[in-house]
Amino acid sequence: MTEFLKIFMAVEVTVCFIPGLLLRYYPFQDKITPKQKKVLWGIYLAVILLNILFLMMALKSLETATGLIRLDILLIQIFLVLANLLVIQEFRKEHIYTFGVTSTCMYMLLSIASFFPKYFTGMSEIEQYLLGTAIQIGLSVLCYSIIRYLLKTTVIPFLQKGCREYWKYVWFIPLMLYVAMFMAIPMDEEIETIQMLCSRVFISVAVIIFSYVTAVGHKHLIEKEVLVEQLDNSREHY
Secondary structure: OOHHHHHHHHHHHHHOOHHHHHHHHHHHOOOOOHHHHHHHHHHHHHHHHHHHHHHHHHOOOHHHHHHHHHHHHHHHHHHHHHHHHHHOHHHHHHHHHHHHHHHHHHHHHHHHHHHHHHHOOOOOHHHHHHHHHHHHHHHHHHHHHHHHHHHHHHOHHHOOHHHHHHHHHHOOHHHHHHHHHHHOOOOOOOOOOHHHHHHHHHHHHHHHHHHHHHHHHHHHHHHHHHHHHHHHHHHHHO
16 A cells, blocks of 8 residues: 555545534534633544544555454544543533434445445446545535434434433433444445445434434423413413
8 A cells, every 4th residue: 555545545534524523513512612612623633633643554455444444433433522521521411412323324424435336346446445435525515414404403402401301311322323333244344235235224214213203202292391381370370
């Protein structure tokens, strides 16, 4: 593997984390102080730069790159969510929930992007990798607003103190599904069949449906409780 290819892959893999990073930050941007923002973005920048250096030193060949990149995906996401948990401590369950939803969706896009270039058999391994990178960037751009809307619907309305009951059970489910999807395939193996790809897509769709339906259901419950309270107040007044 040439030095140019090492640098390119290190930068490309790290840059692909940025949409997920922005999505995890988005629900909490209005809930934190300017000092917390500076600390958080300083940590983000340090993790990104260190990750580029790590990949530049660790990447040796395309044969071993798959396992290394999958491990790197897991490690950098752990570091980023730990940064959120340490800096914004009042929303721990909310951060873990957001991490699970975002990571599941972004990992589904990565799986799709890495699977379809294999059908272009006339391409070299490097060309297939570049095609997969282009597909992943395109999918990230197309789906960014959709995932952002999902977080806007399922996280932001429930960041108030009166919504502790909402987070009591739902916070860990997207995380567990993401871990199940990530661990289903050994670290050094790629997605080889359409069945393996479909399993990841189905898990991701299940996370999206669960998140949305739970949020809508809880929102309706809150609205009903408010209405009942208003009716009780009206009865007392009359």
